[in-house]
Amino acid sequence: MRDRPTAAELLQAVGEFLERELLPALEDPRLRFQTLVALNALGIARRELALGEALEGEEDWEFAHLGREGPLGELLRTLAARIREGQAPPGTLAFLKAHVGRKLRIASPRYLERYP
DSSP: OOOSSOHHHHHHHHHHIIIIIIHHHOOOHHHHHHHHHHHHHHHHHHHHHHHHHHHHHHHHHHHHHTTOOSOHHHHHHHHHHHHHTTOOOTTHHHHHHHHHHHHHHHHOHHHHHHOO
């Protein structure tokens, strides 16, 4: 059994407080903007907790299909170098589209809804 509240529940509670209680009471445009930024950051953290492991698994699987295994950062640097050299392996474009899609599912899923 997990301890309660979970990290996701804590993030949700803070987000609800900011959105429902604090944001409506803010008149200062700068503080209002900063609160909206904080809400966005909380949303990213919540999605990272919910989706992070599954998306990393997808990334590993797709890199394996490109014939590569290892730490993600190193693989991406190597792939970028190969692209710059004009030696992108087959399947690179599909991989990059999926990679950006995974990033957007965490950072800004509304872009995926707008531009499928």
